[in-house]
Amino acid sequence: xxxxxxxxxxxxxxxxxxxxxxxxxxxxxxxxxxxxxxxxxxxxxxxxxxxxxxxxxxxxxxxxxxxxxxxxxxxxxxxxxxxxxxxxxxxxxxxxxxxxxxxxxxxxxxxxxxx
Amino acid sequence: xxxxxxxxxxxxxxxxxxxxxxxxxxxxxxxxxxxxxxxxxxxxxxxxxxxxxxxxxxxxxxxxxxxxxxxxxxxxxxxxxxxxxxxxxxxxxxxxxxxxxxxxxxxxxxxxx
Numbered sequence: 604x605x606x607x608x609x610x611x612x613x614x615x616x617x618x619x620x621x622x623x624x625x626x627x628x629x630x631x632x633x634x635x636x637x638x639x640x641x642x643x644x645x646x647x648x649x650x651x652x653x654x655x656x657x658x659x660x661x662x663x664x665x666x667x668x669x670x671x672x673x674x675x676x677x678x679x680x681x682x683x684x685x686x687x688x689x690x691x692x693x694x695x696x697x698x699x700x701x702x703x704x705x706x707x708x709x710x711x712x713x714x715x716x717x718x
Numbered sequence: 719x720x721x722x723x724x725x726x727x728x729x730x731x732x733x734x735x736x737x738x739x740x741x742x743x744x745x746x747x748x749x750x751x752x753x754x755x756x757x758x759x760x761x762x763x764x765x766x767x768x769x770x771x772x773x774x775x776x777x778x779x780x781x782x783x784x785x786x787x788x789x790x791x792x793x794x795x796x797x798x799x800x801x802x803x804x805x806x807x808x809x810x811x812x813x814x815x816x817x818x819x820x821x822x823x824x825x826x827x828x829x830x831x
Binding site: 606607609636638644645646647648651658659661694696706707708709710711712 | 754759760761762763764767808810817818819820821822823824
């Protein structure tokens with residue numbers, strides 16, 4: 604069964620450093636998403652991406668964040684200058700369509716720890 | 719704005735007992751509702767979803783949920799818990815554009831032998 608994959612599973616970085624989290628969505632999917640979950644808190648939407656552009660983003664997704672689909676398979680989330688409060692589990696998701704009835708398939712997540 | 723509240727961050731049941739995980743939502747438009755499950759070290763997996771039509775929705779692994787508009791609820795049930803059901807369960811609501819999911823805080827289900 605096709606699945607969304609994410610690398611690395613755990614990333615440790617120093618405050619102020621740039622990190623790139625990588626995701627490989629399901630191959631025929633067209634819509635891509637990033638969510639995050641700070642320890643003990645809710646899963647929160649960050650951004651959605653379609654046709655090489657952001658279609659929606661939350662307040663969390665400020666200028667420190669960017670997303671890119673550099674080739675036909677990867678979808679990345681970059682944090683330019685990490686802060687302690689960026690420590691969280693980051694989930695990538697993809698869906699075949701944006702329809703209300705369509706399902707978002709999630710990857711296993713990358714745990715980001717900022718020291 | 720939409721929101722989801724899951725009552726009970728931890729629920730413990732005995733194997734074979736009824737599972738009931740509660741979810742209430744707030745939405746200004748007709749909601750589309752989802753339950754996801756997360757097993758340790760894995761991603762979120764869709765259990766079931768309600769979009770339109772029948773309000774009782776059946777999902778994988780014997781779970782079902784009923785959409786009750788009057789109570790703004792979408793509780794998840796399973797008649798008989800199995801040890802393999804131990805996981806974290808998330809209720810979510812989709813916005814009108816079907817673009818982003820708003821999640822509840824999650825409920826960790828523990829199943830005792």
